[in-house]
Structures are given as C-alpha cells and as structure tokens.
Amino acid sequence: MLFDSHAHLDDSRFDNDRDEIIKAAKENGLQYILNPGADLSSSVKAVNLAEKHDMIYAAVGIHPHDVKDMDEDTLQILRSLSNKEKVVAIGEIGLDYYYNHSPKEDQRKWFKRQIEMAKEVNLPIIVHDRDANQETFNILNQYNVGDIGCVMHCYSGSVELAKEYIKRGIYISLAGPLTFTNAKKTHEVAREIPLEWLLVETDCPYLTPVPFRGKRNQPAYVKYVAEAIAEAKGMTLEEVAYQTSINAKKLFRIL
Numbered sequence: 001m002l003f004d005s006h007a008h009l010d011d012s013r014f015d016n017d018r019d020e021i022i023k024a025a026k027e028n029g030l031q032y033i034l035n036p037g038a039d040l041s042s043s044v045k046a047v048n049l050a051e052k053h054d055m056i057y058a059a060v061g062i063h064p065h066d067v068k069d070m071d072e073d074t075l076q077i078l079r080s081l082s083n084k085e086k087v088v089a090i091g092e093i094g095l096d097y098y099y100n101h102s103p104k105e106d107q108r109k110w111f112k113r114q115i116e117m118a119k120e121v122n123l124p125i126i127v128h129d130r131d132a133n134q135e136t137f138n139i140l141n142q143y144n145v146g147d148i149g150c151v152m153h154c155y156s157g158s159v160e161l162a163k164e165y166i167k168r169g170i171y172i173s174l175a176g177p178l179t180f181t182n183a184k185k186t187h188e189v190a191r192e193i194p195l196e197w198l199l200v201e202t203d204c205p206y207l208t209p210v211p212f213r214g215k216r217n218q219p220a221y222v223k224y225v226a227e228a229i230a231e232a233k234g235m236t237l238e239e240v241a242y243q244t245s246i247n248a249k250k251l252f253r254i255l
C-alpha cells in the first residue's frame, strides 16, 4: 500500500496520458492519490478527477502564487466545492517568499482566510512554505491547526522546526528531493522524525526523484521517496509504505 499525498494530476503535462499514468500508479502499489488544487480551475479539475477515479481524492485551495487575484467570492466557491464527497482537505495554501508571485500582504491575508475557512468546514490543510519558515510556523501556531489536521507539504526545513510541528500534531511530508545526495537537512528529518508523523508525496509533475531526476514526475515514483525514508531509518520499504499510508488516511479521514 502506498499513498501519494500530493500529486498535481490535473496538470496539463498529463493531458495526453493521464489514464496510463493512473494505471501505472496502481501497478506500482499505490492505493491512494491526493490531488491538491493550486487555483480555482485546478481545484475544479481535481474534484472532477477524484469523482472519476476511486483512488483519487481532492483538495481545494489557492496556492500563494495565485492569491493576488483572490477575493471573498473565490473563497465562497472553494467553500462550496469543499462540501463534495471526495474533497478531503483545503490546499495547497501557504506562503512563498522565494518567488513572491503575489505580494506578501496578499499571501498572508489569504493564507489566514483559507485556514479560517478550513476550520469552519472542519477539513485538514495542506501547507506550502518556501523561504517563509518562521512566519508560516507562527500563523499555524496561532490558529492551532493541529485540531483540524495539517501537513507540511514537501518539507525542506530543519529537523528542529519539524519537531516543533509534530509536537503540535502537524504531519511532515517528504518528496523527491530526499533522494538527492546533497539533501542533508532532509535526510536528517527522515531519520529523526518518527514514522508516525511522516507522509510521502511526489508533487508531480515536479521534483522527480532519483533515478528519474530531470524527467516528468508521476505518482508511481513515490516509492523512491518511501525507499529513501526506509534507508534513512533502517526499515523496510513495506513498513514505510504501510505506515505513511495509514498516516495519510488518518489525516484526510479516509476510511
């Protein structure tokens, strides 16, 4: 059993072979895929994909890159989408001070508004943090998001910060960069954070793990991330695959 907790299967790079990619995921032991939204149209696409395929679940949300165009109407549409049966989270939401595609004030405002909405509809959140570690932590702490459930997607921060997150009931999700030899910090996170708090993801089509680095990523490759965790912890791939799936099912309340 494997659960890819973050796959952008709605991305246009899968338009020509999406069904084959989903088939390949099944053949490689995946039972679940979570497709997060990044803007309104990808959120709608994620919901449609989830309704079409048993193994796919959706999250709806506006990525920090795209919040510059967000307004309260957008939030209302997300809220109504969140009522759909296969929508199990709000995301991906957060702060990205690396690219700053949206002004920082807008990022902060809409990160908070989407957390408030998640609390109202009682769904967990999927958080994107790039170059905004301290501020992201402060906001999540302020909102006490452990009570709705939260995962730090493609975690790239320190092991110390990861420990503060898990203390607050927040999961850490690891992606392809863990398989890169120079990812020292992330290796430490894989080794030190208890398996009960880890999720695996591809973030496909991005962040392709070794040995396919440089090619388009896909959910079938999530096993390479699980393998890297197994190696860091001295466990078997099966143990890591099983426990990270259980963790994701618990977070997203999938029975």
Ligand code: NI
Residues within 6 Å of the ligand: 006, 008, 036, 092, 203
């Ligand atoms: Ni993503």
